[in-house]
Structures are given as structure tokens and as C-alpha cells.
Amino acid sequence: CLLFFLVSAAAGLAVFWPINVRENFSEYLQADGPQHGRREILRSLQKGTKASHTGQLDERQLMDRTPRQTALRFFIKLIYETRDGSNIFVPEHLETIRQIEGQIYRSPSFKQFCLADNWGLCDNPISVVNYFYASVDANSGDVVPDGRGTRLLPIQTMLAQLGTENTYFVDRYFGVSTAELQAALESNITRSVFRFGLPLNAPQDRPKEQEALYQKYIAKHLYPFLKNASTEAIRVYYYGDYISSYEIEVTVWHDSLHAVGSLLFIFVYLMVHLRSPLLAASALSLIGLSFPLSYTLYCLVYGHGRMIAINFLSLFVVLGVGADDVFVLNDVWVNSRPHGAGDTALARRLWSMYRKAGSAIFATSATTAMSFFANLASSIGPLRQFGFFMGTCITMNWVLVATLYPLVLVEHERRYRGRRSASGVRAVGSIEMEEQLVSASLARTGAEDAEAQEEMEQLSSGGKWTNSCENGDGA
Numbered sequence: 001c002l003l004f005f006l007v008s009a010a011a012g013l014a015v016f017w018p019i020n021v022r023e024n025f026s027e028y029l030q031a032d033g034p035q036h037g038r039r040e041i042l043r044s045l046q047k048g049t050k051a052s053h054t055g056q057l058d059e060r061q062l063m064d065r066t067p068r069q070t071a072l073r074f075f076i077k078l079i080y081e082t083r084d085g086s087n088i089f090v091p092e093h094l095e096t097i098r099q100i101e102g103q104i105y106r107s108p109s110f111k112q113f114c115l116a117d118n119w120g121l122c123d124n125p126i127s128v129v130n131y132f133y134a135s136v137d138a139n140s141g142d143v144v145p146d147g148r149g150t151r152l153l154p155i156q157t158m159l160a161q162l163g164t165e166n167t168y169f170v171d172r173y174f175g176v177s178t179a180e181l182q183a184a185l186e187s188n189i190t191r192s193v194f195r196f197g198l199p200l201n202a203p204q205d206r207p208k209e210q211e212a213l214y215q216k217y218i219a220k221h222l223y224p225f226l227k228n229a230s231t232e233a234i235r236v237y238y239y240g241d242y243i244s245s246y247e248i249e250v251t252v253w254h255d256s257l258h259a260v261g262s263l264l265f266i267f268v269y270l271m272v273h274l275r276s277p278l279l280a281a282s283a284l285s286l287i288g289l290s291f292p293l294s295y296t297l298y299c300l301v302y303g304h305g306r307m308i309a310i311n312f313l314s315l316f317v318v319l320g321v322g323a324d325d326v327f328v329l330n331d332v333w334v335n336s337r338p339h340g341a342g343d344t345a346l347a348r349r350l351w352s353m354y355r356k357a358g359s360a361i362f363a364t365s366a367t368t369a370m371s372f373f374a375n376l377a378s379s380i381g382p383l384r385q386f387g388f389f390m391g392t393c394i395t396m397n398w399v400l401v402a403t404l405y406p407l408v409l410v411e412h413e414r415r416y417r418g419r420r421s422a423s424g425v426r427a428v429g430s431i432e433m434e435e436q437l438v439s440a441s442l443a444r445t446g447a448e449d450a451e452a453q454e455e456m457e458q459l460s461s462g463g464k465w466t467n468s469c470e471n472g473d474g475a
Contacts, residue, residue, distance in 0.1 A: 005400065009289055012296025019295070020305040069116040074196035074214060076222065076240035079189065083235055087186035089128075089155050093234060098129045098147075100229050100236065101192060109221045113214055115197035127192035128169045131158050159185040196241075218243050223250075252309050259315040263288075266323050274330055282408045283401075287322030290396035291315065297396075298389050308382050314393040321368060321394055325361040325401045332357040333409050346410050353406060365398035 080097055082088050104110055105122065114122035124130055130147040132155065137144055143153075162169055170187045200210045223243055229236040263284065270280035291314065298307070336349040372394065375387025 005289060005293065005404075008296065009292035012292055012299070015296075015299075015304075019307055067116075067118060068120070068199060069114065069197035070118065071198050072115055072195055073198045074113075074241040076194040076196070076238060076243055078192045078194070078226070079237040080191065081189045081235045081237070083233060085188050088188055088190055088234070089159055089186060091152055091155075094129070094132050094152065094155075096231055096234055097127070097190075097192070098133060101125055101127055101129055101194075104194065104222070104225065107221065109217055113196045113200065113217050115195040123195060125192050125194045126168075128162070128190050129192070131162065131169075156185060194240075215242050215246070219246055223247065248309060252312055256312050256315060259319070262316055262319055266319055270323065270326065273327065276412065279330070279408065279412055283322070283326040283405060286400045286404055287318060287326075287397055290318055290322070290393050290400055293396045293400075294389060294392040297392050298385075301388065302385055306385065308385055310382075310386050311389045314390050317390065318393050318397050321365065322397045322401055324364065325398065326405060328357045328361050329353060329401070329405055330409065333406075333413075337413075341413055341416070346413060350406055350410060353409075358402065361398065361402060365394055369394040369398075 078101075080088060080093075082093065088094075105114075105125065111122055116122055124147055127147065130145040132153055133147050133149040133151075134143045134145045134153060135149040136142070159170075169190045169192075196214065198207070198210055198214075200213055223246060226236060226238045226243075267280055267284055270283055271277050274280055274283070294314070295307075298311075332353045333349065336352055339345050339349055369391045372387045372391035376384050378384050378387070
């Protein structure tokens with residue numbers, strides 16, 4: 001039985017690995033119904049129109065011989081915010097933004113993925129740095145917002161221009177009127193956009209492989225840098241293609257490691273309560289096995305890649321519920337120890353434990369599982385998935401603990417009995433005494449059966465019936 005569960009869990013993880021977590025949190029609020037369906041169709045059409053206007057290519061277009069990295073495909077957006085809510089458009093903050101974006105732009109790895117022009121040069125990010133550090137054309141004297149200037153231009157003058165011509169870099173409350181062009185204009189937030197292009201220096205007819213290279217660049221280079229880009233004065237937020245999903249994946253797995261702390265605490269408490277490291281390790285193994293089995297069933301029902309982040313809460317819930325079941329079973333088992341440790345006594349104790357504790361752990365597990373399965377009636381898809389996964393985890397935990405842990409207790413009792421016999425210890429309820437009691441019980445039962453059989457034979461012969469009639473007791 002244990003081998004079956006182990007093989008099922010291993011096969012499920014092998015087929016549905018890796019565990020892909022859905023990173024689009026807007027999908028978590030999607031509901032069923034015709035109104036929502038029409039809204040999703042409209043959003044899909046708008047997304048396709050936007051892609052065509054921005055020059056983004058689909059996989060079929062990527063198969064064409066497009067110049068390297070000239071087809072816009074990916075975006076990474078940065079948001080800068082002052083920690084104290086003060087004005088971000090001051091020289092020291094603008095210099096900080098310039099340094100952060102300069103480090104990204106000048107990194108060798110960025111040049112391999114950036115959106116490039118026809119000469120192979122990376123396009124500048126869309127940023128306020130381009131305006132505040134604009135260069136001056138030597139021939140015409142015009143100001144070119146390319147961020148290649150060596151000195152900071154007048155802040156209020158550039159803010160007035162941004163407020164009237166390009167409000168992308170300021171917040172929604174940044175209002176500019178004619179009388180305020182030279183007033184103290186300010187904002188505590190601004191943003192920038194880094195653009196990345198395809199095809200890369202790879203087979204152009206394999207867009208999936210090129211996207212994998214971009215994802216590798218995000219995971220190994222850009223994400224570690226942006227994660228630590230915030231300073232004491234400015235917070236740096238970021239989101240975009242793949243980096244958002246990668247951050248969610250990293251965060252989920254990092255938070256799941258907190259379950260290790262819960263696991264260690266429960267293991268120590270189990271070891272103290274059960275007085276056996278073997279029983280504690282076996283109990284935790286059975287509890288932990290419920291997660292891969294539930295994940296396999298979840299993927300069979302909803303498909304691979306549909307895992308939601310909130311499902312990882314099951315690690316904490318199952319640990320608590322499973323430990324409760326183990327405590328109940330173990331206490332009933334220990335209380336029945338005076339009844340003996342022989343094979344006959346172990347069988348009776350096992351049956352007694354199921355009668356007393358089995359219904360209790362079934363009631364608690366069933367009510368907990370049904371409270372989660374009730375979410376299947378929800379009109380929100382992710383909430384249904386959460387309820388199904390959590391309910392399945394609780395159910396699998398009960399199946400594993402109720403079927404396998406009692407067998408572990410029996411085997412542990414046999415080993416314990418062997419150690420007692422080897423040490424020469426003979427306590428009340430020893431094997432010899434137990435067998436004598438069983439034999440006496442069987443003998444007494446046999447004698448009672450013989451007397452009953454003899455009485456029945458007398459009744460069938462009619463002797464006692466005749467005497468009763470002669471005494472006038474009959475009809």
C-alpha cells in the first residue's frame with residue numbers, strides 16, 4: 001500500500017514537473033457568466049490591436065528574416081517612488097535614477113537582448129533621464145532628449161514641458177496650467193520603460209528557444225539587480241514580461257520554506273509526545289506525502305500550469321490537521337498497551353483503536369475537507385481550484401494517516417516487544433501471560449458453548465417440555 005502511494009506521487013511529479021504557478025493575479029478575480037465572457041473577448045481584441053500598433057510580432061512573423069533585435073517583443077517597466085513622499089524631481093534623486101538605468105543599459109548582457117536600431121545600437125529606455133540630461137545638437141542647437149547630456153537641465157522648465165506634452169512620467173494629479181509653468185511643480189513618483197527585441201542571436205525559426213534565452217537573462221541578471229536597486233531614499237518597483245511571473249515564483253518558493261520551520265517544530269513535538277524519532281519521522285512522511293498526491297490529482301483535473309499561489313497554504317494546514325490525527329491515534333494505542341503485545345492482542349488493539357479513534361479523525365477530516373470543497377460552488381474559477389486542492393489535501397492526508405500510520409504503530413510495537421524480550425524483561429501483560437489468558441478465555445468460552453449445546457439437545461428431545469406439561473404448566 002505504501003509502495004503504491006510512493007509510486008503514484010513520484011509518477012505525478014515526474015509528469016507534471018515543474019510546478020508552474022499562475023502569476024496573473026487579475027485572473028484570480030475572473031468570474032463565470034456571459035458579462036465576464038464578453039469583457040474577456042473585448043480585452044483580447046484590444047490586446048491584439050495594441051500588439052499590431054506597437055510592432056510586436058507573433059511566432060509566424062518571427063520566422064521571417066527580421067534584422068536582429070529590431071522587432072519589439074518584451075517590456076520591463078520601472079517605477080520610482082520616494083520613501084517619505086517628497087518630491088522625486090530633485091538633483092540627487094534624478095542622479096540616482098540615472099545611475100540605476102545606466103547600470104542596466106551599459107551591462108554586456110543587456111546588449112544581447114535590448115531593442116536595437118538598424119545599426120545594432122540599443123535604444124534608450126523611455127525615461128525622464130532623457131529629458132533632464134538631454135544633449136544639444138551641435139548644428140541646429142536643438143535639445144535632443146537622449147539622456148546623453150553631461151549636465152542637468154533646469155528642473156522646473158523640464159517639468160513644465162513634461163506636464164503639458166508628456167504626462168507619462170508624472171502621477172495623475174500632476175496638473176500644469178499657464179500660470180503655473182514657472183511654479184514649484186513636483187511629484188513623488190515617476191516611471192521608465194526598458195524595451196527588448198527579437199530575434200536574438202539564435203535560430204530565427206525557433207521563437208520558443210529565443211524566449212527561453214530572454215527568461216534566462218531576466219532570472220540571472222536583471223531580476224537580481226532590480227531586487228536590490230532600491231536605496232534609502234527611493235523605492236524601485238518593477239514589472240513586465242516574465243519578470244513578474246519569475247518574482248512570484250521565487251516568492252512562493254521562498255515563503256514555502258517557512259513550512260520547514262513548522263515542519264521542524266512539529267517533528268520535535270511529535271518526537272517528545274510519541275517518545276520515538278521513528279514514529280515522528282514516519283508520521284511526518286505520511287503527512288507530507290499528501291501534497292504530491294494532491295498535486296497530481298489537481299493537474300489531472302485542471303491541467304498542468306494551472307497551480308495558483310494560494311494553494312501552497314495547504315503545506316501549513318495539512319501539517320496541523322495531520323498532526324492532530326496522529327496524536328489521537330497514538331494516544332488510543334498507548335492506552336491499550338496493558339492489554340498485551342502478542343499478535344492476538346495487537347490485532348484486538350488495532351481493531352479497538354479503529355473503533356474509538358477512527359470515527360473521531362474521520363469526523364474532523366471530513367468536516368475540514370467539506371468546508372474547502374464547498375468553494376466548488378463559487379462562480380470564481382481560482383476559488384474553486386483552491387477549494388478543490390485544499391479539500392483533496394485534507395482527504396489524502398486522512399487516507400494516508402488512517403491506513404498506514406496504525407500499521408507503523410503495530411510494527412513499532414513488535415520491535416519494542418522484541419527489545420523487551422531480548423533484555424529479559426517480563427512485565428504484566430507479557431506474551432506468556434497473555435497467551436495463558438487467551439487460552440483460558442477460549443477454554444471458558446468452549447465450556448459455556450458445550451453446556452449450551454447439551455441444554456439444546458435436551459430441549460429438542462422433549463424431556464423438559466413433557467415434565468412441564470405433567471406439572472400442569474402447559475396448556
